[in-house]
Amino acid sequence: MSQLPTRARAVIIGGGVVGCSVAYHLTKLGWSDVVLLERKQLTCGTTWHAAGLIGQLRASANMTRLAKYSADLYLGLEAETGVATGMRQVGSISVALTGERREELYRGASMARAFGVPVEEISPDEVKARYPHLNIDGVKGGVWLPTDGQADPANIALALAKGARMRGAKVVEGVKVAGVTRAGGRARGVDWEMGGERGHIEAEAVINCAGMWGREVGRMAGVSVPLQACEHFYIVTEAIEGLTQMPVLRVPDECAYYKEDAGKILLGAFEPVSKPWGADGIPEDFCFDQLPEDFDHFEPILERAVNRVPMLAEAGIHTFFNGPESFTPDDRYLLGEAPECRGFWVAAGFNSIGIQSAGGAGMALAQWMEDGEPPFDLWDVDIRRTQPFQSNKRYLLERSTETLGLLYADHFPYRQVATARGVRRTPLHEHLKARGAVFGETAGWERANWFAREGQERKYRYSWGRQNWFANAAEEHRSVREAVGLFDLSTFGKIRVEGRDAEDVLQRICGADVRVPVGRIVYTQFLNAKGGIEADVTVTRLSETAFLVVTPAATLRRDLGRIHSLIPDNANCVAIDVTSAEAVIAVMGPRARDLLAPLVGSGLGNAEFPFGTAQEVDIAMGRGRAHRVSYVGELGWELYLPSDQAAHVFEAIEEEGRAHGLRLCGLHVLDSCRIEKAFRHWGHDITDEDHVLEAGLGFAVKLDKAPSRFGDFIGREAVQAKRAAGLERRMLQFRLEDPEPLLYHNEPILRDGEIVGHLTSGAYGHHLGAAIGMGYVPCTDEKGDALLNSDWEIEVAGRRVGAEASLKPLYDPSADRVRA
Structure with a gap:
C-alpha cells in the first residue's frame, strides 16, 4: 500500500478521539514521523455517538487539570484547523435528591474551589431559575459549574486529526492492525492488512488507542488491557417548540443526564445494572453501528425523567440509541507504557468520559513519551495499577455490570465494589472471615478493613458521616495505642x-x-x-x-x-x-513485645533486636523473619512467614494474645494510625511530582553515600539544588478544632482566609479526638514559626472549620514509642 511507510517513529492504533488526540499532541512536540491506522473510518467505534459533555471537575487535582486542558483545547481548535468543534460553555447543574448526595455535591464544590474550577452551591429555587423546565420536587440542592460545556464529538476528533496531518502525520483509514511485533522485551512495530494486501511498519513506539478493541490489541503485544464494552442508552426527542440553549443537567440519583441540542433534549442513562456487550468478540464489520433497542431496560429511567422534566411527556422520541462504550474495572481510564512490553503505550478504556478526557490524555501521554516520564502525577489512570488477571473475560463481564452504574452512584468514602470479588485471598482469609472481618478490595486482594462484633451486620452502611463501623474502628485504634493489635499485611x-x-x-x-x-x-x-x-x-x-x-x-x-x-x-x-510466597502478620502496640516473647526463640529487647532490623526467628513451631518496623507509630514487628505456616502462627499469636488484650485490626485503622503519626502514603501524600524534601522526607536521602558503580543515585542533583534554593512548599498536618466533621482528602486548606492548597489524605484520629489531615502549603522564605502562627482552616462541604497546624507529627513527635 503505497501510502503506508515501512518505518515510523510512532504507530497509533485506532482513529477515535483519543487516537487523534495522541497524534495531534505528538506532532505538536515535533514527532512528524507518526502514523495513525484506523481499521474502518475515523470515529466509527464509540466517538461518533458520544453525548459530548465537557465537564471539568474530576476526582483529583490532576484529573481536573487534564479535563480543563481538554475544554480549553477544544475552544481553540476551530481557529487552528478550520473544523468546527461545536464547543459551547453552557455550564452544568448537578442536583441532589437526598441529603447524602447534597453532601457529596457540596464537598465536590469545595474541592472545585481548591482546584481553581469556578463553582457555586445553589438552592432548589436557584436550580429552578437556571433550569426552568425542571420539576424540583424532592430536590435538596445543587451545584452550578459555569465553565462546563458540550461539543460535537466527531468533529473534535476530525479537527485533531487534521491538526496532526497539518504537522506531518499520516492518518490512514481502512487499515487493520493484525499483529504487534516484539523483540528484546519491546514493541518493534505492527503488521497490517487491507483486503488481500499485507505489510509491516517498524516503529519505536506503538500506541494502543483501540477503544473497545483495546483488550484484543493488547493481547497482540502480550499486554493486559482490562476493559469491557457495555451497552449505553440515550434518547433524543423531536424538536420542542420554544426550547432554547440550556445548561447540561445531571440528576445522578435518577441515573440520568440531559443535554439540549438544536432545540431537542438528549436524555442519557447510567443505570445501576448495565449490559456488557461483545464478550465473544466485536463483529468484524462494525462501523457506525447501533445495537438493538432494549426499551424495557431503559424504561425505568424514562419514567423518572418524565416526572423530573415534564416537557418530555409531550415530546416525541426522534431517536432511541444504543451504542457500545468501554469500561475498566475501576472506572478510571488506562494510560501509559505497559509494564509487560516497553515501547507499547496505552490510552484506552475511557468509561464514557472520553470526549472530555481526550485532549488532556493525549497531551499527557505525548509528553510522557517525549520525556520518558509523565509530566505530572498520573497514578489515577496509570495502567500499571491494573493486575494481569483483570483481563480475564469472566471477571470483566461480571465487574462491568456494576462499573457503568457506579459513575452516577453515590461516591461515598470507603465504597467497595460488589462484583467479581474474592479473586485474590491471603493465607489468613478464612481465619479472619470467621472472626468477623469485613473485606475491601485493593489490587484484587481481599483485605480485612474492619471487624464486626458478634451479631453485628457484616457489611458497610455508607454515609458521608460516621459509618456503621466507626465505633469498631475506634476500639481497634485504641487497642493499637494502648495494648496490642494484629494486622494481616500479607498483601504487601x-x-x-x-x-x-x-x-x-x-x-x-x-x-x-x-x-x-x-x-x-x-x-x-x-x-x-x-x-x-x-x-x-x-x-x-x-x-x-x-x-x-x-x-x-x-x-x-x-x-x-x-x-x-x-x-x-x-x-x-x-x-x-x-x-x-510469604504472608505478613503485623503485631503492633505497647504490649507487642510481651505477647511475642514467649513465641519467639530469641530476645526482643532493644539491645538484642534494635528498631530497623530484621532477624530470622522461630515463631511458635514455625520459622520466619521478624522485621522491627511500624506504620502505626507503635512498638511492633512484622512477621514474614512462609505462606504454608501463616495459619499456624496466627493461631499461636491469637492464643497467646488473650492475656495481653490482643485485638484483630483492619486496614482502616492502619490508615487512621498512620495519619495521626503523619506517615506519608504514596499515591496520596507523596507522588512522582512531589519533591522528597518538600514532602518532609529529607532524612531518608543520603547525599554523601558512596555512589553505585552505575553512577550517583537518581535525583541527587535535584535534591542538592532544592537544598540550595530552599523549599517552596511544605507538608503540614492538621487537626480540626471541631471534633464532629470528617476529613477524607481534597478538602481545601485556607490560610488567613485564602485557599492555599488541599488535603492529600485525611481520617479520624481516634486517639487525638478529631479528624486529621495532611497537605502541602506554600512556604517560600518562611520559617516554621511564621508558617504555623497563622489562622488555618479546612473547608468541609462549604463550611470552614478551624484547624491546628503542625510540622511535626501530632502523635508522638519524638518517635519514642516505636523505639520503646
Missing part, C-alpha cells in the same frame, strides 16, 4: 532483588544508603531526576547478594517495572515478585 508487594550487582543497582535507584549490614532495614524512596518520589519502600538486606523491597499492594507492578527498567544490561541482578 514483595520484590526480591538479587545478584552480584544487586547492591549497586539499588544504590543507584534508592535515595537512601542501602550499603548496610545484613539484617538492616532501610526506609527509602525511589526518586526521579526532578527529585519526585516514584516509590516509597523499605529495603531489607537479606544477604550479601539479596535484598527484599517491600511496597504497597497497589504499586507493586509499578515499582517492579521501575526496578527492571533501571537494571543495566551488563548488571548481574534480577528482580522477582515473591509476594505470594
Whole structure:
C-alpha cells in the first residue's frame, strides 16, 4: 500500500478521539514521523455517538487539570484547523435528591474551589431559575459549574486529526492492525492488512488507542488491557417548540443526564445494572453501528425523567440509541507504557468520559513519551495499577455490570465494589472471615478493613458521616495505642532483588544508603531526576547478594517495572515478585513485645533486636523473619512467614494474645494510625511530582553515600539544588478544632482566609479526638514559626472549620514509642 511507510517513529492504533488526540499532541512536540491506522473510518467505534459533555471537575487535582486542558483545547481548535468543534460553555447543574448526595455535591464544590474550577452551591429555587423546565420536587440542592460545556464529538476528533496531518502525520483509514511485533522485551512495530494486501511498519513506539478493541490489541503485544464494552442508552426527542440553549443537567440519583441540542433534549442513562456487550468478540464489520433497542431496560429511567422534566411527556422520541462504550474495572481510564512490553503505550478504556478526557490524555501521554516520564502525577489512570488477571473475560463481564452504574452512584468514602470479588485471598482469609472481618478490595486482594462484633451486620452502611463501623474502628485504634493489635499485611508487594550487582543497582535507584549490614532495614524512596518520589519502600538486606523491597499492594507492578527498567544490561541482578510466597502478620502496640516473647526463640529487647532490623526467628513451631518496623507509630514487628505456616502462627499469636488484650485490626485503622503519626502514603501524600524534601522526607536521602558503580543515585542533583534554593512548599498536618466533621482528602486548606492548597489524605484520629489531615502549603522564605502562627482552616462541604497546624507529627513527635 503505497501510502503506508515501512518505518515510523510512532504507530497509533485506532482513529477515535483519543487516537487523534495522541497524534495531534505528538506532532505538536515535533514527532512528524507518526502514523495513525484506523481499521474502518475515523470515529466509527464509540466517538461518533458520544453525548459530548465537557465537564471539568474530576476526582483529583490532576484529573481536573487534564479535563480543563481538554475544554480549553477544544475552544481553540476551530481557529487552528478550520473544523468546527461545536464547543459551547453552557455550564452544568448537578442536583441532589437526598441529603447524602447534597453532601457529596457540596464537598465536590469545595474541592472545585481548591482546584481553581469556578463553582457555586445553589438552592432548589436557584436550580429552578437556571433550569426552568425542571420539576424540583424532592430536590435538596445543587451545584452550578459555569465553565462546563458540550461539543460535537466527531468533529473534535476530525479537527485533531487534521491538526496532526497539518504537522506531518499520516492518518490512514481502512487499515487493520493484525499483529504487534516484539523483540528484546519491546514493541518493534505492527503488521497490517487491507483486503488481500499485507505489510509491516517498524516503529519505536506503538500506541494502543483501540477503544473497545483495546483488550484484543493488547493481547497482540502480550499486554493486559482490562476493559469491557457495555451497552449505553440515550434518547433524543423531536424538536420542542420554544426550547432554547440550556445548561447540561445531571440528576445522578435518577441515573440520568440531559443535554439540549438544536432545540431537542438528549436524555442519557447510567443505570445501576448495565449490559456488557461483545464478550465473544466485536463483529468484524462494525462501523457506525447501533445495537438493538432494549426499551424495557431503559424504561425505568424514562419514567423518572418524565416526572423530573415534564416537557418530555409531550415530546416525541426522534431517536432511541444504543451504542457500545468501554469500561475498566475501576472506572478510571488506562494510560501509559505497559509494564509487560516497553515501547507499547496505552490510552484506552475511557468509561464514557472520553470526549472530555481526550485532549488532556493525549497531551499527557505525548509528553510522557517525549520525556520518558509523565509530566505530572498520573497514578489515577496509570495502567500499571491494573493486575494481569483483570483481563480475564469472566471477571470483566461480571465487574462491568456494576462499573457503568457506579459513575452516577453515590461516591461515598470507603465504597467497595460488589462484583467479581474474592479473586485474590491471603493465607489468613478464612481465619479472619470467621472472626468477623469485613473485606475491601485493593489490587484484587481481599483485605480485612474492619471487624464486626458478634451479631453485628457484616457489611458497610455508607454515609458521608460516621459509618456503621466507626465505633469498631475506634476500639481497634485504641487497642493499637494502648495494648496490642494484629494486622494481616500479607498483601504487601514483595520484590526480591538479587545478584552480584544487586547492591549497586539499588544504590543507584534508592535515595537512601542501602550499603548496610545484613539484617538492616532501610526506609527509602525511589526518586526521579526532578527529585519526585516514584516509590516509597523499605529495603531489607537479606544477604550479601539479596535484598527484599517491600511496597504497597497497589504499586507493586509499578515499582517492579521501575526496578527492571533501571537494571543495566551488563548488571548481574534480577528482580522477582515473591509476594505470594510469604504472608505478613503485623503485631503492633505497647504490649507487642510481651505477647511475642514467649513465641519467639530469641530476645526482643532493644539491645538484642534494635528498631530497623530484621532477624530470622522461630515463631511458635514455625520459622520466619521478624522485621522491627511500624506504620502505626507503635512498638511492633512484622512477621514474614512462609505462606504454608501463616495459619499456624496466627493461631499461636491469637492464643497467646488473650492475656495481653490482643485485638484483630483492619486496614482502616492502619490508615487512621498512620495519619495521626503523619506517615506519608504514596499515591496520596507523596507522588512522582512531589519533591522528597518538600514532602518532609529529607532524612531518608543520603547525599554523601558512596555512589553505585552505575553512577550517583537518581535525583541527587535535584535534591542538592532544592537544598540550595530552599523549599517552596511544605507538608503540614492538621487537626480540626471541631471534633464532629470528617476529613477524607481534597478538602481545601485556607490560610488567613485564602485557599492555599488541599488535603492529600485525611481520617479520624481516634486517639487525638478529631479528624486529621495532611497537605502541602506554600512556604517560600518562611520559617516554621511564621508558617504555623497563622489562622488555618479546612473547608468541609462549604463550611470552614478551624484547624491546628503542625510540622511535626501530632502523635508522638519524638518517635519514642516505636523505639520503646
